[in-house]
Amino acid sequence: MTKKRLADVATQIRAKNAGPFWLTLDVFLPDAAAFAELLGKALTAEKVAALYHVAAADVSIYPMADLNVVKISMPRPFVQGSFEDRDMHSGQQHVPLMGLSWH
Amino acid sequence: MASQTSLPVKILVPTGMLGSGFPPETVAAGIRLGAQAIAVDGGSTDSGPHYLGQGVAKSAAASVRTDLEALIPPAHAAGIPIIVGSCGTSGTDSGVDWVASIVAEVCQAHGLAKRVARIYAEQDPGDIAVRVEAGLTRPLPPAAPLDVETVRKCDHIVGLMGHEPIAAALEAGAEIVLAGRASDTAVFAAFALLHGAPPGPTWHAAKVAECGGQCTTSPHLGGVLVTLDAGGFDIEPLAAESACTPESVSAHMLYENADPYRVIEPGGQLDTSQARHIALDQRRVRVEGSLFHPAATHTIKLEGAGRVGYETISFVGIRDPMILSQMGTWSEFLEGYLQQRLREVLGLAADQYQVALRYYGWNGVLGDLEPDLSAPKEVGVHFTARASDQATATAIAKIANPLLLHMPLPGMTHFPSFAFVTSPAEVERGPVYEFLLQHIALVVDPDELFRTELEDVK
Numbered sequence: 001m002t003k004k005r006l007a008d009v010a011t012q013i014r015a016k017n018a019g020p021f022w023l024t025l026d027v028f029l030p031d032a033a034a035f036a037e038l039l040g041k042a043l044t045a046e047k048v049a050a051l052y053h054v055a056a057a058d059v060s061i062y063p064m065a066d067l068n069v070v071k072i073s074m075p076r077p078f079v080q081g082s083f084e085d086r087d088m089h090s091g092q093q094h095v096p097l098m099g100l101s102w103h
Numbered sequence: 104m105a106s107q108t109s110l111p112v113k114i115l116v117p118t119g120m121l122g123s124g125f126p127p128e129t130v131a132a133g134i135r136l137g138a139q140a141i142a143v144d145g146g147s148t149d150s151g152p153h154y155l156g157q158g159v160a161k162s163a164a165a166s167v168r169t170d171l172e173a174l175i176p177p178a179h180a181a182g183i184p185i186i187v188g189s190c191g192t193s194g195t196d197s198g199v200d201w202v203a204s205i206v207a208e209v210c211q212a213h214g215l216a217k218r219v220a221r222i223y224a225e226q227d228p229g230d231i232a233v234r235v236e237a238g239l240t241r242p243l244p245p246a247a248p249l250d251v252e253t254v255r256k257c258d259h260i261v262g263l264m265g266h267e268p269i270a271a272a273l274e275a276g277a278e279i280v281l282a283g284r285a286s287d288t289a290v291f292a293a294f295a296l297l298h299g300a301p302p303g304p305t306w307h308a309a310k311v312a313e314c315g316g317q318c319t320t321s322p323h324l325g326g327v328l329v330t331l332d333a334g335g336f337d338i339e340p341l342a343a344e345s346a347c348t349p350e351s352v353s354a355h356m357l358y359e360n361a362d363p364y365r366v367i368e369p370g371g372q373l374d375t376s377q378a379r380h381i382a383l384d385q386r387r388v389r390v391e392g393s394l395f396h397p398a399a400t401h402t403i404k405l406e407g408a409g410r411v412g413y414e415t416i417s418f419v420g421i422r423d424p425m426i427l428s429q430m431g432t433w434s435e436f437l438e439g440y441l442q443q444r445l446r447e448v449l450g451l452a453a454d455q456y457q458v459a460l461r462y463y464g465w466n467g468v469l470g471d472l473e474p475d476l477s478a479p480k481e482v483g484v485h486f487t488a489r490a491s492d493q494a495t496a497t498a499i500a501k502i503a504n505p506l507l508l509h510m511p512l513p514g515m516t517h518f519p520s521f522a523f524v525t526s527p528a529e530v531e532r533g534p535v536y537e538f539l540l541q542h543i544a545l546v547v548d549p550d551e552l553f554r555t556e557l558e559d560v561k
Contacts, residue, residue: 018361020148020538021245026357053471058245062363067353073361075245077472081151082537083411083457083489086470088151096472 006042007098009034015094018073020080023052023090025072025097035068042102048072051096072097108299110332113137114291115341117174117326119314121145121187121202122162127173129325132341134181136328140294141178143170144287144313145202146189148406148538149359155193155259156408156536160201162192167202171209175279179215186269186280186290193406194261194284196225202281207560216561217279220272223554224283226260231405231544239545243404246541257407257539264403265369267549269293275557283553284406286368287313291329300331306373307393308336310366311355318355321345335391337383347388349380369404369549371397401549407540412457413493414532415500419507420522421482428478429512430465437510444502449495456499461485484521493531500529 006013012028029035045059052059054074062071078084087093115133118125121143130141146154150161160167178185191198199221210217232251234240240249254260261284270293272280282290288309295305308329316322324342338347356375357363364376374394381389426433438460445451445458463483466473486507488499507528509518546552 016359017149018359019541020152021243021541022361024357024359024361051472060361064357064363067350069354069357069363071357071363079538080148081153083459083487084470086461086468089149092468095469096474099474 003101003103004042005098006038006100009038013094013098015090015092015097017076017080017090021076023074023076023093025094027070027072027097029068029070032065032068035063035065035070038070039063042100043070047100048074048097051100052077110299111330112295112298112300113139113328113330114294114312115141115326115328116291116312116315117141117143118170119144119317120147120162121170122167124166124170125173125315126325126342129341130173130177133326133328134177134183136341138181138183138328140183141174141185142291142294143174143185143187144189144290145187146192146194146198146284147287148193150192152408152536152538155195155261155406155538156410157534158191158193158195158197158259160191160198164201164205168205168209171205175206175209175215175217176213179213179217184273184278184280184294186273186282186293188269188282188285188287188290190281190283193259194224194282195259196223196283199223199281199283206279206281210560216559218277219279219281219558219560220275220277221556221558222264222268222272222280222282223556224261224264224285224552226262226405226552228254228257228260231260234544240405240542241402241545243541243543249540249542253539254407256409258409258536260405260407260540262403262405262544262552263289263369264553265289265401265549266293266296268553268555270297271550272555272557273297275555277557286404288366288368295331301333302371302395303373303393304331304334304336304390306366306368306395307375307378307390308338310373311338311352311390314355314358316340316342316345317358318352319345319347320351335389335393337387337389339387346386349382349388352388352390353378353380370401371395401546402543403546403552405540405542405544406538408536409539410534411537412489412491412535413496414487414489414535415493415496416488416530416532417486417500417504417507417528418524419484419486419528420524421484422522423519424478426512426519427480427482430462430479430482431476433510433512434460434462436513437506440510441503441506444506445499448502449498451495455490456495457489458499458503459487461487489535493533497529497531504528
């Protein structure tokens, strides 16, 4: 079975702050089949947690079937504007999620 | 201003941020369609803690003035109020006064007399400390309970007002309301609720419209007009070539929201999980079924930022393929030697300073999360030193300078030289701030943390 990457399946993946303490990721999928496949097989809080170096218990996944969208939110790995923060608006933080893969 | 039910009510949102610019036609189009008020947000935490920490605006005065020039004369001619929220980016008292001074200039230039309300949202840290000790604050995830020491570290604290102080200012006859820090939605909701619009559709419409045209298919073409009635709301773009679609409107609930169906407001919670989006035609959407669940206790979110030190930065470029083929080795060698030099030369303990090296082109944006560490073509090394005073931060950067200029790979028999772009290489950033509060204050009266001043500006 060939390996699939989220970057190749999703129509758009984006990231943004949801206030200074939260990171939110939106995954737009092309159709209900892709939506069902992602939620059924590939996307788990544990996998997201590993990509972002956070605890799985901190990852919330919101399926939005009417839009074929999955929203993922977690506390920012570093608070916005703190010394360790590298991305003030969290604008590029979707890139680790692009590498989510499954068979 | 009538506080009895007088629906439908129409509100124009020209842009998501005062000072970001919008086509002036958007205002004329909204007024032609019957807009009864203009609501516009003037702030956000999204650009970081500096603006709240220092009480200064992100926008240029000239761009705020340009937007107010496009709003005030047409609103005056139409006899409709303008409501601006979170004035001056962070909504500090200085931000309210700054926008008020620009409003006064515009009114004077056009010979307009306007009744202007300033609603101040800044909080005295001493007063907040009293509330902490009285057990009247709560943490929001992921924060810990608030303590007095954290409050005292804040240089500025603001409370996010709900619609109540804004509605009161409109009822008192204000034609231009300049609110300090307010929830993005309160700026819009105040006028609608005053006219008897139902709270579920009002808060939902406020959330969808708060970014102006961002809920349309062509966000750059201008703002939106919302029409609220007893059963829901209609939303339409003000540019003929743009459109609101069920997808563009419902997708905007995702934007900058951790939870796509629920938004907490001071007086309760918006719940859009049952909302239905109906295309009225090719470019207008109707939304019904939005709910608002009132809270038992009124809560005001607090934002606070405090100075945490001073920073000095420098930036150097690397293009030599030999170094770039071994970035991991080179960066470890550099960082290890730098720590040794700082101990030897400045005698600083590890907790007295912080340094960060970010290798743009290699791992600059993602750091430890970077999945691809293959050899880059070019790297910009961004160096940051933070210390408790500017002189120490700059001394650290100066000690780093010869390393950033000449650091070899282990075993190299010569010193390479890298590409600094400026002289001096060091740039002093001044004081730096961090967000310190993620908490709410429990209040009895929604207005109790806010102060309103009315003034006739001529």
